Structure formats: C-alpha cells, structure tokens
Amino acid sequence: MTYTGEHLLPGQIGHFFVVLSLVSSLVAAFAYFKAVNSQNIQDKNSWLKLGRGAFVIDAVSVVAIFAALLHILFHHLFEYRYAYQHSSLSLEPKYILSAFWEGQEGSTLLWTFWHCVLGLIIIKREKQWEAPVMAIVSFAQFFLATMIIGIYIFDVKIGSNPFILLRDSGMFDQAPAMHIDFDVTKPIRTDYLSMIKDGNDLNPLLQNYWMVIHPPVLFLGFASTLIPFAFAMAGLWTKKFNECIRSAIPWTLFAIAFLGLGIMMGAKWAYESLNFGGYWAWDPVENASLVPWMILVSGLHTMLIYKKTGYSLRSTFLFFALSFIFVVYSTFLTKSGVLGESSVHAFADIGMNGQLFLFMIVFVWLAPFFAAKNNKQRGIIAIVTAILSLGTYFLADVIPGFPMYVILSGVITFIVLTNKLIPASQKEESASSREFWMFIGSLVFFLAAMIIIVQTSLPVFNKLFNINTAPGEDNEFKYNQIQVLVAIIIGILTAIGQYFKYKTTSRDFLIKKLAVPTLVSALIATFILVVIKINYDKEGLGFLINIWLALVANVYAVVANAAYIFTGSKVNIWKRGGSIAHLGFGLIVVGILLSSGKKEVLSLNTSGINVNFGKESKEKTGENLTLVKGVPMTMGKYQVTYMGDSAHPKKQQTYFKIDFKSKDENFTLWPNAFVNYKGNEGLMANPSSRHYWNHDVFTYVSALPDKSKNTDTSNFVSHKVNAGDTIYYSRGYMIVEKLAGKDNLPIEGFEKTDTGYSAAIKVQELNGPSYNSDLLLIKNKDRMLYQLQDTIMSQSLVLQLNDVKGNKADIGVKESSNVLDYVTLKAYKFPYINVLWAGVVIMVFGSIISMVHRINKLKVQKLS
C-alpha cells in the first residue's frame, strides 16, 4: 500500500543507521574487551583495529541518524511522528534544534553523539588507555543505541524509534477520519497526509534561545562523566592505578566544567522562561543532574590527594563509579515517568522503564565486574548480574524494595572488592596537611549529594515500598536548611585549603599567609551584612544566622582564593586554575545567598484596598497586582503602567508593554504570553526582565481578562453600611457620607406613602481623583418603585442603593470588567544575581585552565 505524499527515504536511512550503530557499538565493545584480555601482541592489535573500526562506524552512524532526523524536522515531514509531535510550520528555524531534543529519542541521540566525539578524541590521544576505556564507552553506546531502536522482543518494547511514522504510531487507532469509510477497523486512507496540515508545535516554554544551547552543553556534561568512570574501571581492570589516575585528571576537569556549565545554563533557562521566579527549585530533574556533578567534584579532590600522597584511592574509585551511576539514575528519573506521582508504571513494566532500569543495574554491577581479582570472579559477577536483572523483572512487585537491594548490593560488592584490591595505607594523615582537609571537604560534599538524592527519591521509595509519602510542607526549605550548613563548611575549607601544604604545614606559615585574606574578607563580609543586609526572616532566626555564616564563609573563600592566585614569586595563571575555580564557586554561593536572601516581590498588593475585599482573603497580601490599561500603579519604588499589547505576526502570542518608572530608572518590559494556545483555553506566560549590573527586575503576566467570555456577568455586591462607613473596591474606596429618608416626595407620580431614600457617596480612587455619587431609591413599604443606578465610567463602577433601614443602608457595588483592559502581573527584584552568573563563568574558566595545564604536564611527562 502506498500513501500519497509520504517521504519514506529519510526514515529508512535513519533507521538503518540506528541498527548499524547498535551492532557496531556492540562489536566495538566486544573487540576492545578482547584487546585488553589478549596476551599476544598481534591478537591485541587486530582486536584493537576491529574495535576502532567498529567505533568509527558507530560514530558515522550516529551522525547519519542526526542528519536524517534534522532533515525530517527541517522539511516538516509530518508523516513522521517526531516531526508531528515536536514541530510545526510556524516554528522558527532556530528552534528546530530545540524541537530535536524536546523528545526522549532526540535527547538520547544528543548524548550518544557526544559519546562519539569524546570516544574519537580518546582513540586519537589516549593510546595507552584506548582499549579498556573504549570498551566501556562502546558498551555504554550499545545501551544508548537500544533506547532508540524501537523493536519488540516477545512483546517487550525495546527503545523508541524516532523514525516511526505517524500512521504506525497508533495515533490513528481511534481516529475515524483517518480510516477508509470512517471505520477504525478498516485500513488508513491513502490520502491521510492531506489532512495533516500542521504539526503539534514545540512546547512554548521551550521556545527560548537557552533551550537551543542548554541541552547540548548539559548532555556534553553527562557524556563526559562516562570518561572518568571508564578510566577508573580501566585502572581497576588493568591494575595500573597511578597511570589511570594521572590520565583521568584532565577528563575529570572537563566533565566538571561542562556538566556544571550545562546545569547552570538550565538554571538560566528556568530563570528566563519559567515563572516560578528563580533559577533553582530543587526540582527532581535539577537535583538529579547536580548530584553526579557534586560526586565528580569530590572525586577530583580525592584524586589529587592520591596523586600527591597516595591516600584516598579507594574513595576516588568509589566516587567515579557513583558519579556515572547517578547520571544513569538521573536519566531513569527523568525518562521513566516515576516522578509523576500518579504514574502506574512499575519498574518491571514493559516499555522503557525496564530497559532504563536494566541500564542502571548493568552499570552498577559493571563496577565490581572490573574491580574483580580475575576473570573467574568476573564470570561469577556477570552471572549474578544476569540473575539479578531477571530477578528484578519478576520480583520487583513481589518483594518490596527488591530493585533497590540489587543496586545497593552492587555498590557494596564494589566497595568490598576495591578494598581487597587496594591495600589500606597504615600511616595517618596529619591534621595540618592539605590532604586531611581536602578529604574532609570531599566527604562533606559527597554526603551532601547523598542527602539531596535521598530527598529527591521520595517518589521512587513510594514505588519501591508501596508507601504514600509526599514532600513536606516547605520542601525547598528542607533542602536549603541542610545545604546552607554544607555551604558554611565548604566555604571555610575552600578558603583555607590551599594554604595548607601536603603532608604537613607549620602553624606560623599558615598564620602569616592567611592573616591578610582573613582580615580583608572579614571587612567585606561585615560590609555586606551591615550595609547591604540580608533579613530573610521567613524561616526563623536560626536559618538567618546560618545564611549569614555561609555568606561570611564564602566571602572568605572568594577573597582567600583571589589572594592565593597572586602568591608565589612568579604568578603563573596556568597553575592557578584551581584557585580560580574555587573563587568562582565561592562567588556562586555568595550570589545564591544574596539573590535569594534579598529577593523582593515588587507586585505586592500593599495598597491595602484588597486585603479585606475578597471574601476569604484573610491571608497575607497577595503577590499579584492588576494593572488597568493606562493607570499607573506603585510597585516598590516604581510607577508601573500597562501601556498596551501587540500580537506576534504568526503565533497566538501576545506581548504586553509594561512601563516602569522611578526617579532614576525608566524602562519598558515586554512579558509575553500564549493566549488560548492551540485552541486550549488558558495562558502560558513568558517572563521578561531588565538586567542591571547589581539587580534584575523580572515580571510576567499571571492573569488576563478572558475576552471571549466578556459579557457583563459581574453582579452587584451588597454592602450593609452605616453612614460614615467605607467600602473598598479594586482601585480605591468610597465613603458613605450621608444617608437620608424622606416621605411626601415632591415628585410627580409618587404617592404620599412612598418613601424616597438617598445616599451621598464619595468615591476616592487611590492616588487619583474623587467622584461624588448620589443614589436614589423610592419604595412603598417593601415594594421597590424606583432605583437610580449611578455609573462612574472612569472607575468602571456601578452603584445602586438597595435598601435603607434606619441608619443602615444596603449599597450595591458592581465593578464591570467588560469595559476594561487589564493585565495581572507578578514582578520581582533579584539583587546581585549577576554575582551568581559571574561565579559560574569564572568556575568553568578555572576548571578549563586547570585542564589545559594538566594536559600540558602530561605531555611533558610523556616526552621525558
């Protein structure tokens, strides 16, 4: 059967290369494995050649898959599910890349792509380590390739194929219009494609330039954590610990630089395009990528300790094993859907979950596999892994927690085996040595990561043990509360660490060197605490004091590391990468503390008029403010006016022009929103911010009038008042100045027994003019004869007198919204957020300098 208008070739090419990459990565892994194990040089070389060739084919295939999928997206070939789901005709070309990695398949492809690049560099540069390292890289490539293969084995779905056609994807099963005779049991119409005019488009939140570059950098970071892992495994496998550590240092620095950068670019994206008013929400997805980074940093430090002193080798191996395992875990968390509480998928479910979990089991058990003493032990471990994998499949639902025990037992086996392999050093580190404090720092950082991941894994524990726990009342605080303590310890250790020498340091030396930086940072910290001030009192005084301490500690870290850069007779910037990175890290923490501690909501409804207005709003004043077009409102020190809006030419996207004015600043922000996007009622808002060197003003639209429903449905709200009482309305208040009742009305047509009532009301707009309104009501006993409504147009206010009884009047107030154009805004001020971003740049820069320096050092060593 042929279907009109389909382009099948790109998909066929794409899927062919998916299969080829799967096969070639497996061949490469096997060949490299044999290359390590063969004793004979000739065998070794031929296996090496095969492995290399297979890996190059894998790399070529991945590039071809990439090209095929990009072709499909660029040419809007909606016959492919991927193009249909992630793009549309109106999508700007620059966002085609974002669309590429919006889906699971595309992001997996990005990851494998970086593995290929890194693998080729290893083949080129790391001759000594090529075979064992590439065996592991190729093996990981094989697992990633299975995720996009999209085949069924005994009803178990393996991977998800990005090249699947829309008509094969099951999306038409319930769509009669797509079938012959409108009957879903009959085949799909050959001209179905003519009915698919446009794709589903990219999620508007991802239509942001940070989404074009953040995923590639983040996945480069993810991919690069595999390399220290592979080096660690290779070192254990070949038992050449010294060499493996030395070669792995630059790769570790690389991974730290790019994973860190990728994570913080994600934070920047969240800040620029999400509306929670911040850059970090301790969201599971964020935490899951932060944790491997923290472990990697710990690993780098223990690695340096080992290189200089011979201590901490075991913990180095443990940290590197865990950092990659946690990368796989983070993939599992994000891709398995386990984070959506409701998800009914169990671990041993068909679909991707089982596969993702298998990926984890295999890589957890890969560590003890390589740490084993000999091949016999390795065989046993391989069999155990296979049994446990099958066991997990069948027992996950039977024995609560079984999958977790499988993972934990893998880690414990690894610890036991490395301890057997690596003799413990008997000598004790001196408390005046650099390695002692470095080790404590690494340990604290590692434990902090473990605490974060356990907190993040609550939904996983729910699944594992069939329990029902949810995060606590103030979940973010639960993280902050602990991590602020970590920040204090790490800040101090970062500050003083480098002033210690390896082995032992004299007290006089320390005092002499640290005196000036300590004094300077004490001055700066005092200045910040006294002049700039942090008064974050939401969580009590204890937490505030911790914030102050963390600030002092990290100012100390910044100053001490800045000072350290210039110690020594000759300043060699290349040797100071560590200090630069530490300085950056200190700045990051200072930036976090300042921007979060001093974050200010500008749009506070402080005018007081709304506090008692909403029936139930006894709560604190709200954080949203409604701006009527053309009417200035006060937000902090700004006079803010909604000037008007303009529509995007091609999309259902509206930009709102908001003017901010203060004594010394004058600027316009254009927050935008997708209104009723794709026929779905609702609002999707993108914030806009004004950047200053020392603060940002950030705003977004939180509500809009619903113009389609704008018939005047508002009702008169009755207020029972005495003369002299005040009634509030949205833009001001009104005072009932006088109430009067009169019989014997001198008006024609009314009888003597009719009573006329009048009320004089003064309407006062807040910060605006006042209006007088006279209301009249004429009644006969309880029968209403005449009622005069008074409309105050400029306030869109309609008033009427409902009843008067003695001193009490019932006044009806109606605020009509259909004449008004307004937006509801939320606005924040973020002070010193640039300290944080600058810190990130400096830290990445320092790590890269350090990496280049280490690479050069290795070259010199090789030459001599």
Place this chain on the structure above:
Amino acid sequence: MKKIHIILLVLIAGAIAVLVSFLQTTTTYDTVATAKAKPGKFVHLMAKWDKAEPLEYDALKNPNYLAFTAIDSLGEKINVVYHNPKPENFELSEKLVMKGKYEDGKFVCQSIQTKCPSKYKDQDASKHPGNTDTKTSYNNNEQAITSKQ
C-alpha cells in the same frame, strides 16, 4: 582508629540523622475524603478541577483570590481556595496536585502543580491529528511546571 575514621563516622552519622529527621517531616498524598479527615494538616491533595461548578476569579476585584471546586478520582468534591491567579496550564491539566490544608470547609492551597497529558500518553489516547482540540504535547524532561507562591 585514625582521626579521619572518627570524622568519617561522625559525618555519616550526621547525614543519616539529617535524613531520618527529613523523613519525619514528609506528608502524604490524599484524596478528598482523606484530606477532609485531617483538617489543619498539610497534605498533597490529588484531584482535578470540576468544570461543572463555577470558578471564581476576578483580577479586578482581587488578583490573589481563586476559588473553584475540585473533584477527585472517587467523585468526591471539595471547595478550593488559592491566593494566586490560575496556575499555568490549569485549564489543560488532567490532574492537580494541590498542596495545602483543609480548614473551615475548604481546602486552602499554598501551591498547585498542574499535570498535563504527556505526549507519551496522548499517543495511546490517539487523538486524531486533524482535530482542532488535539492536546498539546509536553516535554517529559521538564516533568511538571510548578507554580509557586
């Protein structure tokens, strides 16, 4: 025993203590009935917006007051008050995770998380593409968009 081992043990004990105390502060996911059964207690209420009942929100009157009725999977209803505008994707969501307390006959939320139909679901749900009300697909990488106070 070396100094470093003592420190190691102390730090690990500290980490475990922190986690144990953390686990004590966790709350629960609840249905309307169970949330009503624990008034004043902070819970995560899982329900969805009952579109049959009126929703009250008037940005001119008070932009920080939203009231609506939620209905859970068992069909039980509850009045909800949220001191913010409608959270993003409110209309689209197939489920709301509302964090707050049941007090005085209504559920007062601190924050509302909207759960949208994910693209992997709408694959099965098989909405036909020609239809205008095709559900928007959402990225699984960014699981849920939380709206916070």
